[in-house]
Amino acid sequence: MKHLILALVLIVAPLPALAHKVIAGVFPAGEAIEGEIGFSNGDMATNAEVVVTGPDGAELGRAITDGDGFFIFVPSLPVAHVFSVNLGAGHVAEVTMPADQVAEILGEAAPEGARSAMTEISQAAAAGDVTVATLTGTERQAIAEAVRDEIRPLRREIAAYKEHNGFQTILGGIGYIVGLFGLGFYLAARRKLEA
Structure with a gap:
């Protein structure tokens, strides 16, 4: 159940707007x-x-x-x-x-x-x-x-x-990658604790 709630929160979370000048x-x-x-x-x-x-x-x-x-x-x-x-x-x-x-x-x-x-x-x-x-x-x-x-x-x-190709776009991409790794480590740690 907790995994389902976490997945829903991640799906509904607001994404950054792509600004243009x-x-x-x-x-x-x-x-x-x-x-x-x-x-x-x-x-x-x-x-x-x-x-x-x-x-x-x-x-x-x-x-x-x-x-x-x-x-x-x-x-x-x-x-x-x-x-x-x-x-x-x-x-x-x-x-x-x-x-x-x-x-x-x-x-x-x-x-x-x-x-x-x-x-x-x-x-x-x-x-x-x-x-x-x-x-x-x-x-x-x-x-x-x-x-x-x-x-x-x-x-x-x-x-x-x-x-x-702005600097902000590059930092945003790195942030998403770090966030996905963090989510993966969290889920792996939860599985280890449950086992």
Whole structure:
């Protein structure tokens, strides 16, 4: 009877939840901002509403993710854009594109105090300190699309690999093995005492 109760307790005992992290990223895509929202296990946020706000918290617009977790937003103001998505179950994704990058997309001057590496390179080129190869807009867009298409699956694979092979997962597996050995030794000792 005691063995039956012990077996029932072990079967009904709660198992640890497999947690996953939210991944989110935004990057320039020609005259728009492209973003990706999903989970580190490879599941992507499909048909999720993305709320876009400015640095003052005012809403700038909304977007919807597609079947692969990607969305496109066309900015209209050269300010920092904060993209946030409520994915449910306490998962909230939030990522920001700085004002200087948004200004570059719009072809406008960056706001005062916002300087990126590209801005510094452009200023150095204008001063004659650096030689920069110029590409047409079509060439830049073609290169950006090719790079994005190649990086998408890699980003997902890396995130999924990190999730499945984490240190916590390894320790959990060792804990289960030790627990099973302990249960085996307990049952062996009980049998010896009963004999």
